[in-house]
Amino acid sequence: MTKLKTAILIGTATLALAGCAKKRPAVLPPAPTETPSTAGQTGPGGPIGSGVAPGSDADFQRSVTSNTIHFGLDQYDIDPQARAILDSQAEWLQRNPNVRITIEGHCDERGTREYNLALGDRRANAAKNYLAAKGVSPSRMTTISYGSERPIALGSDEAAYAQNRRAVTIVLG
Known part of the structure; x- marks a missing residue:
């Protein structure tokens, strides 16, 4: 009797799943193209209709001068070149107020592990403090x-x- 119940249960499950199978459409829709209303237009992050979502990391990468600032040996001060880069980042962040970021601090291989972790932290916080001074929360x-x-x-x-x-x-995505 249990074998009969098992066979009926498996048969019912198979029929139920077969009814859920997705059928392929007879004609596939055309590939997306640029609409005439956005062709050639540019937004704050670049061409409209370019496939890059506003507020995404890809939008950030193409909109700012750079996502990286560099430091001198054993330093964490923001020099004029770093200021220009961070200014472009601050502008992008102000246009995208719901975006969150992480700032990573890095060092070269010289120095102890503890020293380099502390220096990397000072570098990341220097960039964060500069962006905060420019109005980024x-x-x-x-x-x-x-x-x-x-x-x-x-x-x-x-x-x-x-x-x-x-x-x-x-x-952050």
């Missing part, structure tokens, strides 16, 4: 220090060290 920003754990350039020369002394702004 601190509640939208978090910081993290990776010290020398995530180098962008491998090598033990000044060129690699210079690339690794940085703070990177990441838009």
Whole structure:
């Protein structure tokens, strides 16, 4: 009797699932194209209809000067070049008030692990404080220090060290 119940249960389940199968449409819709109303127009982040969602990380990457600022050896002060980059980030963040960011602090491989983590934290917070002074709410920003754990350039020369002394702004999805 249990075998009969099991067979009936399996048969019923199979029929129920077969009725849910998705059928392929006879004719596929055309691929999306740029509409004449947005062709050639540009918005604050670039061309309208380019497939990049406003407020996304891709929009941020193409709209700002850079997502990375660099620092001198054992320094965490914001120099004029970093100010220009952070100013463009602040403008984008003000146009996108619901976006949250994380600012990562990084160091080169020289120094102890503890020293580099502390320096990376000071670098990330220097960028955060600058953006806050430009009107970006601190509640939208978090910081993290990776010290020398995530180098962008491998090598033990000044060129690699210079690339690794940085703070990177990441838009949270």
